[in-house]
Amino acid sequence: MFDVDGTLTPAKQKIVKSFAKQFAEWSNDKEVYLISGGSFVRICGQITPSLLDNMTAVYACMGNAGYIRKKDESRAWIKRYEHTFEPPAGLIEALEIVARDSPHIEKKPPHWEVRSGMLNFSVVGQKASKAHRKAYASYDAEHLERETIVKKLRPMFPEIDFVIGGAVSLDIFEKGRDKSQVIREHFKDLSKDVILHFVGDRVEHPGNDYAIAQLVLEHPNGHVHSVKSWKDTAELLKSI
Ligand SMILES: [Mg+2]
Numbered sequence: 001m002f003d004v005d006g007t008l009t010p011a012k013q014k015i016v017k018s019f020a021k022q023f024a025e026w027s028n029d030k031e032v033y034l035i036s037g038g039s040f041v042r043i044c045g046q047i048t049p050s051l052l053d054n055m056t057a058v059y060a061c062m063g064n065a066g067y068i069r070k071k072d073e074s075r076a077w078i079k080r081y082e083h084t085f086e087p088p089a090g091l092i093e094a095l096e097i098v099a100r101d102s103p104h105i106e107k108k109p110p111h112w113e114v115r116s117g118m119l120n121f122s123v124v125g126q127k128a129s130k131a132h133r134k135a136y137a138s139y140d141a142e143h144l145e146r147e148t149i150v151k152k153l154r155p156m157f158p159e160i161d162f163v164i165g166g167a168v169s170l171d172i173f174e175k176g177r178d179k180s181q182v183i184r185e186h187f188k189d190l191s192k193d194v195i196l197h198f199v200g201d202r203v204e205h206p207g208n209d210y211a212i213a214q215l216v217l218e219h220p221n222g223h224v225h226s227v228k229s230w231k232d233t234a235e236l237l238k239s240i
Contacts, residue, residue, distance in 0.1 A: 001182075001216070003209050004036035006201035008230055009046045011167035012038070012133075019234050020048045026237045027054040035059045035179050037165040037208050039115055040067055040079075052077075062171060062208065063182040064117025083117030085173060088157060091119075098149055099123050104139050106132045118173040120165075123149075128168070137167045146170055150206055165208035180211035192220045197240055199225045199233055 005011040008023065015023075032055050036043055040060040044052065052058075053075070058067045064083040069075045092112065099111040099121075108125035122128070123145065124136035140146050149170060150162045161178060165171040171178075190196065198216040200209030203226045216222040227233050 001033045001035055001196070001198045001212075002233070003179075003198075003200035003202070004034055004038060004043055004046060005166050006229065007199055007227055007233055008034075010230070012042070012046075014046050015048060015051070016230060017048075019230055020051050022234060022237065024048075024051045024054055026240075027051075031056045033057050033059065033182075035063060035182055035212065037062050037118075037120070037171050037179075040065060040077075057186075059179070059182045059186075061116040062118050062173060062177065063179050063185075063212075064115070064173070064177060066182075066186070083177060085114055085117050085119055085177075087114070087119060088160060091157060091160065091172070094153060094156060095121050098152070099125075102145060104136060104145070106135060108132060117177050118171055120169050121172055122169040124168050133168050140168065147206070163206050163208040163210070164202065171208050178211045179209060180215050183212060183215040190219065194219075195221045195223075197223045197225065199227060199236065201227050201229070 002008055009015045034043060034055055038060060040058060043058060043060060060067065066080040067077050068080050069077055095112055099107065102123045104123055107123065108127035110126050111123065112119055112121045113126050124132055146164045150164065153162050159175060161173055161175045163171050163178065196216055196219050198213055200213060202209040203213040203224055204210060213224040216224050225236055227236065
């Protein structure tokens with residue numbers, strides 16, 4: 001099981017060709033699942049079609065939308081399920097205030113986008129260029145603004161979870177509707193003998209891989225690998 005952004009690709013960008021080739025060869029004799037905070041459309045733009053063909057299933061939007069392939073010759077991808085997200089009263093207003101009050105200057109609204117079963121928020125905004133996003137990522141690394149936002153909003157919305165995802169954003173969803181739902185709902189009958197690996201770049205709390213990593217570790221043959229970029233993943237694949 002692989003996270004996508006920061007694990008297989010640079011955040012929101014395409015997979016590097018040489019790594020796509022290595023990953024495709026490695027995945028030939030395995031069951032491989034992608035579990036991303038991004039939408040299915042975005043994942044399809046990031047992962048090469050031939051590599052995507054090797055994936056058993058793709059869980060998009062933190063596992064709030066699941067995709068499998070038709071069993072017929074077309075092997076076309078089909079959506080198996082999709083959850084929705086209704087922002088609770090006051091959430092959007094609170095996010096707008098957080099974005100407005102941030103001392104970071106470059107902002108390209110809108111700051112939030114509703115996806116399947118979740119909402120994605122960033123101070124820098126959905127319309128920010130790559131350079132703006134990069135500038136905000138360094139600002140956040142220095143000031144830990146996203147952590148401060150999470151600490152502020154959590155007590156205001158006890159039924160909602162806020163996690164740091166990608167390079168600049170927060171993923172927001174009903175408690176439990178994070179990547180861990182993939183394990184709870186689709187792998188609950190997994191045999192103890194199966195060797196299960198999860199690879200992610202945000203397995204530490206409050207990262208968006210933390211909850212799923214905790215459940216993987218509960219499996220007797222579960223292993224969690226923390227990587228800093230696809231380069232670490234490329235090295236790791238040589239030993240799995
Ligand atoms: Mg990631």
